[in-house]
Amino acid sequence: MANSSIASAEPEDATTSHCLIRPATPADIPHITAIYAQFVATSTATFEITPPDEAEMYRRWRSVLDRGLPYLVAELESYIVGYCYASQFRPREGYRFTVEDSIYVRPDCIGHHVGTRLLSQLISECQARGCHSMVACICGINVPSVSLHASLGFREVGLLPEAGNKFGEWLRLLIMQRML
Template identity: 50%
Template sequence: MTNVEIRSATEADLPAITEIYEHAVLTGTATFELIPPDLAEMTRRFESLIEGAYPYLVASLEGRAVGYAYAGPYRPRPAYRFTVEDSVYLQPAIHRRGIGTQLLQRLIAECEARGYRQMIAVIGDSANAGSIGVHSRTGFAMIGTHSDVGFKFGRWLDTVMMQRALGEGATTLPETP
């Protein structure tokens, strides 16, 4: 594994995060967005997650953000309030160096510390072996595939659904406010 600093993201990281995500939108199938959001939109999304007290992390090598991960609400209805959905993106040059696994492990720990009980991964493209592998290595189980639900780059794409219990999962009742 690569020795990388994993820390909370700041607004100063957003230009690098925007660049990483732009590449993913324009060249990959991990996201089903077709037009990359600009820095203003990425800032709005970041602020919304931070205001909601969700973790947003960055992986830094030599002081430069090379990857990021965050958790956000799985669904807006209140019954889902103990379930989060994760996202992890990396610069292409640092794939297969263990950084995605490190980011996801830290994200899991941060979500557990906040009292979340389930994490859902919605993985774009059933051929996305890298993301499926990272999620499998960090304890996620396959829960299903939505076939042919996205259309990008002239072809139909699946989404793979994976899930992992956080903390005590569903073995105990959560503390409710």
């Protein structure tokens, strides 16, 4: 990982320690940036090609908050091990009650229910804000993300074959939705 202080948390800690889910703060942006950069550089979990810098990630965080939507982090043993947020699904006003979730968990913490805790809290907070539905747009073949979303009541509602290209490969976009 880009940030060695993040990488020093041992995976076994995740099974015995309390994972705190809380609102993200400006101090979390370097950790969020490092987590996302790894996904951008090494996976098809996002169609983004170039990892954004901290200033851009701060701007994105601020944009979510300015819309009154939640942006959360998972903290384990003082380390940020994942994050998620809700954004407006589409820009037109008629879509204002539908949000899209984005969730990223450090690879060494996958399987320790960090994603479940993050997404469950995001769903609760979006319900409390009066959102009507949540959409997940899952790039490529991402079995862990599909399983996570299905376990929390999302169902497949659409598939766009060859929706994007990354690493020289045409990738699908699976759309899942959950009513809130």
